[in-house]
Amino acid sequence: MKIIKEAIAGTLESSDLLVKVAPSHDDTLEIILSSEVIKQFGQQIRRVVDETLQRLGVTAGSIIIEDKGALDCAIRARVQTAVLRGAACTDLNWEHLS
Amino acid sequence: MSGEFDFYTVIPAQAPDEAAEIRQFLAACHLEMDGNIDVFVVARAGRRLIACAGLSTNIIKCVAICEDFRGESLSLQLVSEIVQQAAERDHFHLFLYAKPCNVPFFRGCGFYPLVEVPDYIVLMENSPVAIDRYCDRLRMRREPSDKTGCIVINANPFTLGHRYLAQQAAAACDWLHVFVVSEDASFFPYSDRFKLVSQGLAGIANLTVHHGSEYMISRATFPGYFLKEKGIIDSCHTAIDLLLFREYLAPALGITHRFVGTEPFCPVTKKYNEDMKHWLQRAPSPAPAITVVEVQRTAQDGTPISASEVRRLLASGNFDAIKPLVPATTLQLLISDYAPDTTRRPGIYG
Amino acid sequence: MxxxxxxxxxxxxxxxxxxxxxxxxxxxxxxxxxxxxxxxxxxxxxxxxxxxxxxxxxxxxxxxxxxxxxxxxxxxxxxxxxxxxxxxxxxxxxxxxxxxxxxxxxxxxxxxxxxxxxxxxxxxxxxxxxxxxxxxxxxxxxxxxxxxxxxxxxxxxxxxxxxxxxxxxxxxxxxxxxxxxxxxxxxxxxxxxxxxxxxxxxxxxxxxxxxxxxxxxxxxxxxxxxxxxxxxxAPTDEDVDYARRVIAAAEAAERDGLGVIALNGKMIDAPIVNQAQRTLQRAQASGTRK
Structure with missing residues (x-):
């Protein structure tokens, strides 16, 4: 899935996260994660984000995440929503989303 | 389950009564109402206005929260809402002005400090890497040179005055970088201004013409610039713009000198040139000082050439008087696209 | 249920x-x-x-x-x-x-x-x-x-x-x-x-x-x-007592192979037993009414 425009999903409220995606300038994938719980959960969050992007087939783009202590299920949902919005995709493939 | 507070949007131009209430609320929080807010997000507890945040294009301003409600939850909801409003208006790269004491809070909202006018104001943006990526791209256009100059022009439109300034600067340096202000807030659209600068500077070998950016004389870094015909000058914003140049853009390109034309007519530009000497050369900063060089304006029959004079003459269709002030390429475009009967266009700023 | x-x-x-x-x-x-x-x-x-x-x-x-x-x-x-x-x-x-x-x-x-x-x-x-x-x-x-x-x-x-x-x-x-x-x-x-x-x-x-x-x-x-x-x-304490007795009577009838459930000499039918089960279920979930 290709990110063709900027998009956001989520909020900055506690237990949520704000995800901002943008097309890549040089066809690389850049993920920037900022979290209040980066010390304890940084690796775990990063793993969930990587896995979610991989399943969606996102190989290029800028993904900026501001996490407020969200559960994995919220992280998956917000990353997916931002990517789908950025890819202008409305045809959902549930196999890739679960 | 529902939230404690009611959030909704107010478009000040369409709701004068609510705008007046917001103005009062801001005043109570020691903030001034900005005249260019497209939309406010306000929060109420019952009927009481307890928080607001404004959006001006892609800049968040006028953020205030009633002291009794300064908990994390309200403020984070407020910023989330204004970010959503920006997204709905297709603005994703956002700037925000904050008092230095509020930086930690906005840091928690995904905004990162760019530059600070100490004890006064901080410009933040909602990306930890955007400015670095921009500087990376600039760095790729760096030229081997010891004395590296820079000029930033709006060129509204490009005149022989601009060409003279560039010639003088290029002659004084090993290499010259010319930036064209990219904000589309002038009479001539950016695409035309950039084209005229590129054409008008053809033949000067040691220079590069660059597209401007949001980090340089833009609504975000220097909103007062585009209001200069209203005579509004805000010195803190010249500082923000100049510090960004000194701390990010200049080091990326190795710029050592900044050239400006002397400006006898326009108070904004005159003030900007004076501020330039302070913030680029004298003010304390982690970045090296940049020498400011003022170049005497070239004159035609004793009157210095200015773009505003060209626009004045254009309004009356006086192409004979314009001809000695601009290069042939500019004159050609003015005649073909901007003759007075075709000049009724939306651009209103100088 | x-x-x-x-x-x-x-x-x-x-x-x-x-x-x-x-x-x-x-x-x-x-x-x-x-x-x-x-x-x-x-x-x-x-x-x-x-x-x-x-x-x-x-x-x-x-x-x-x-x-x-x-x-x-x-x-x-x-x-x-x-x-x-x-x-x-x-x-x-x-x-x-x-x-x-x-x-x-x-x-x-x-x-x-x-x-x-x-x-x-x-x-x-x-x-x-x-x-x-x-x-x-x-x-x-x-x-x-x-x-x-x-x-x-x-x-x-x-x-x-x-x-x-x-x-x-x-x-x-x-x-x-x-x-x-x-x-x-x-x-x-x-x-x-x-x-x-x-x-x-x-x-x-x-x-x-x-x-x-x-x-x-x-x-x-x-x-x-x-x-x-x-x-x-939540049921009252009295409700719970009564329900317990209904259930006990139903269990006794079942044990003794009787087709009829009786409590204090009165016949009880299936809806009453169901009602009693609901009462006990609510009491188990949230106690008795305060």
Whole structure:
């Protein structure tokens, strides 16, 4: 899935996260994660984000995440929503989303 | 389950009564109402206005929260809402002005400090890497040179005055970088201004013409610039713009000198040139000082050439008087696209 | 017999509430994709609920999702998401006639087959929000074997009736009609939400009314209302004593192979025994009434 425009999903409220995606300038994938719980959960969050992007087939783009202590299920949902919005995709493939 | 507070949007131009209430609320929080807010997000507890945040294009301003409600939850909801409003208006790269004491809070909202006018104001943006990526791209256009100059022009439109300034600067340096202000807030659209600068500077070998950016004389870094015909000058914003140049853009390109034309007519530009000497050369900063060089304006029959004079003459269709002030390429475009009967266009700023 | 006294509404777009609501322990949790979600967040709420349903914290609690009506651009996508995510019950809003449920059931069955979920395992409930819905309540209640209950939704119903929410007079007929339809069909009946979360007294008065009418439970919009409701539905100590004696008599009759259950010389039939089981179930869940 290709990110063709900027998009956001989520909020900055506690237990949520704000995800901002943008097309890549040089066809690389850049993920920037900022979290209040980066010390304890940084690796775990990063793993969930990587896995979610991989399943969606996102190989290029800028993904900026501001996490407020969200559960994995919220992280998956917000990353997916931002990517789908950025890819202008409305045809959902549930196999890739679960 | 529902939230404690009611959030909704107010478009000040369409709701004068609510705008007046917001103005009062801001005043109570020691903030001034900005005249260019497209939309406010306000929060109420019952009927009481307890928080607001404004959006001006892609800049968040006028953020205030009633002291009794300064908990994390309200403020984070407020910023989330204004970010959503920006997204709905297709603005994703956002700037925000904050008092230095509020930086930690906005840091928690995904905004990162760019530059600070100490004890006064901080410009933040909602990306930890955007400015670095921009500087990376600039760095790729760096030229081997010891004395590296820079000029930033709006060129509204490009005149022989601009060409003279560039010639003088290029002659004084090993290499010259010319930036064209990219904000589309002038009479001539950016695409035309950039084209005229590129054409008008053809033949000067040691220079590069660059597209401007949001980090340089833009609504975000220097909103007062585009209001200069209203005579509004805000010195803190010249500082923000100049510090960004000194701390990010200049080091990326190795710029050592900044050239400006002397400006006898326009108070904004005159003030900007004076501020330039302070913030680029004298003010304390982690970045090296940049020498400011003022170049005497070239004159035609004793009157210095200015773009505003060209626009004045254009309004009356006086192409004979314009001809000695601009290069042939500019004159050609003015005649073909901007003759007075075709000049009724939306651009209103100088 | 599943206890369904409290059904807590959660706005589907709110990650924080979705992540924490299970701690309040309502009998059922209802994620809302319809009225509580703005148009701009329909897509994000659907994905949030999709993943929340699969979160282990919701394994122990009955999950209900109110989808958007199927005649909107969102309804079918919502359904795809929640059936695949393993929701227990799909709540159809604005149900006017049994055909609305048939249409839903056809789609649910298709999705169950496509994703390999046991056909029939997705249960349904319908919200009745109009005069025609109330008139058709029994047909709706019996429209599918998957139906677990019907709910009255007060706001839209009152608009349709050209009246407004007040002291309950305006809901008099609808409450009785929906309840009768549900009981005749052998399914649960859920009362309207009480929206003024600060008016505890008014809430308890309404709860008392619907409990005495015979409602299974009520939709709630604030977790604070859960305990109040559970306590109001809890039996008294006397109720529990009596229920224990009924059950003991039933067990004795069963043990002795008697066809007739007797307590204190009076004959007791099956509905009384069921009632006693419900009483003990409520007492076990929330103690006796305080």
């Amino acid at each position: 599943k206890l369904r006294r409290s059904m807590l509404f959660l706005p589907g777009a709110n990650a924080a509430m979705l992540s924490t609501a299970f701690v309040y322990k309502p009998d059922s949790i209802m994620f809302d994709l319809e009225d509580a979600v703005s148009l701009r967040e329909k897509d994000s709420a659907r994905l949030l609920v999709f993943h929340a349903l699969q979160n282990p914290v919701y394994r122990e609690i009955e999950t209900v999702v109110r989808i958007n009506p199927l005649n909107t651009p969102y309804g079918l996508k919502d359904l795809e998401a929640v059936v695949r995510a393993g929701v227990d019950v799909v709540r159809l809003p604005k149900t006017d006639k049994p055909e609305d449920v048939h249409e839903l059931e056809t789609q649910v069955e298709r999705i169950e087959r496509e994703c390999g979920r046991e056909v029939g395992s997705t249960r349904l409930m319908a919200a009745i929000e109009s005069a025609i819905g109330v008139v058709n309540a029994y047909a709706i209640a019996t429209s599918s074997k998957r139906m677990i209950g019907i709910a009255l939704a007060g706001f839209d119903y009152c608009v349709d009736m050209q009246t407004e929410r007040g002291d309950g007079t305006e809901l008099f007929y609808a409450r009785c009609a929906v309840l009768h339809a549900a009981r005749a069909a052998g399914i649960d009946a859920f009362d309207v939400v009480y929206s003024d979360v600060n008016d505890e007294e008014g809430f308890l008065k309404e709860v008392d009314l619907i409990r005495r009418l015979g409602y299974t439970g009520k939709s709630l919009i604030n977790p604070r209302q859960i305990e109040l409701l559970h306590n109001a539905y």
